[in-house]
Amino acid sequence: MSVKDRNYSRVTTRIKAYARKTPFADTKPIFTGCFACDTDDQTSKNLYGSHIPRELVAFLKGMDEKLNMILSLLNQGSIQDDFPIAAEVIEISGAGLQFVSETSFEVDDNLEMALILSQFPLKVVGVVGRIHRMEKIKKIPVWVVEFTSVRDIEREKIVQFVFQEQREQIRGSKSEANR
Template sequence: MSEEKRSFSRIPVRLKANARLMHSIDSPQLFTGANVDTTTSRKELFKKSKLPNEVTSFLIDMDRKLDQVIGLLSKDYIQTDFPIEIEVVEISGAGIRFRSSETFESEAPLEIILTLNQVPLTMAGTKGRILEREKDTGLYRFEFVDMRGSDMETIVQFVFKQQREQIRNSKI
C-alpha cells in the first residue's frame, strides 16, 4: 500500500460495534437507523409551546426515557442481524481500526453498526471493506466505502466532540 492520504482526523476510542459479512459491497445496506438529532428541536418545540414549564419538563424527560427504552429494544435486533461483535479502537470520518475474535480476509466487505453513545443511543451504519490486518497489533483497518450522509455527519460530529473533550482535559 502506498502512502496514506488522510483528510479526516483520527482519534483513539473504545467503542462497541456489530458487523455482518456481505456478499458484495454493492449489496443493499440492512441498517436504516435515523440519526437525525431531534433532541434539540424537540426541546425547542416544547419550550415554544404555551404549556406550563412543569409539563414541558415532564414531556422532555419522558421523551428521553422513551429514547432509552427504544434503544435497549433495538439492541436485540442488531445482535440478531449483525452477529459479529467488534471493538473499535480508532475512528475517523474515513474508517476505523478494530479488533475482533473473528478472522477476516483482506478486501472482505462488511456492514458495520457503530454505537457512538449509549445514552442517548447514537448509532451510525456503514458499508466498507477490510484493508488489512496489522501484523504487529492484530488490529484490522476498515475503510468506509458507502455511507449515508447522516451517518457520516454523526461520525464526524462524534470525532469533533471527542477532540474538544481531549483538549479541555489537557488544559486542566
C-alpha cells in the same frame, strides 16, 4: 485508507460495533440510524414556546428521555441479532476505522457494520467497508477497514463524533496540565 481520504481527522476511541460479512463492497448499508434523533432541540423549543407550564414541559422531557433509553435497549438487541460479529472500534475517521474482534477475517473481506456512537440516546450509524490490512498491536490483531459505502448523513455523524471526541480529549489534557 487511501491517500485521497487522508483529509479526515481521526481519533482514538472505544466504541462498540457489530458486523456481518457481505459479498459486495459497494452495497448500501441496510442499517440506518435514527433520523428523528436530531429533532429534539426543535421539539423542546416548540414546547417552551407554547402555553404549557414549564413543569409539564420538564415532566414530558423526562418521560421522553426514559422512553428513549428503553427503546435504545430494545433496539440494541435487534442490532446484535442482525449483526452477529461483535467488535470494538479503537480508531475512527470519516474514511474508515480500526477494530478488534474475536472473529478472524481476511484482507479484502467486505463488512457491513453498525457502529454504536452513543448508548443513550442510541446513536448508531451503518457503514460498509473492506478490510484493507491487519496490524498486530501487543500480539492482538487489529483490522483496518476502509469505508466503501456510507450515506452522507452517516459520514457526517461520524465526523461530528470524531470532533466531539477530540474536544473531550483536549479538555481532559488541559485539566490534567492544570493540576
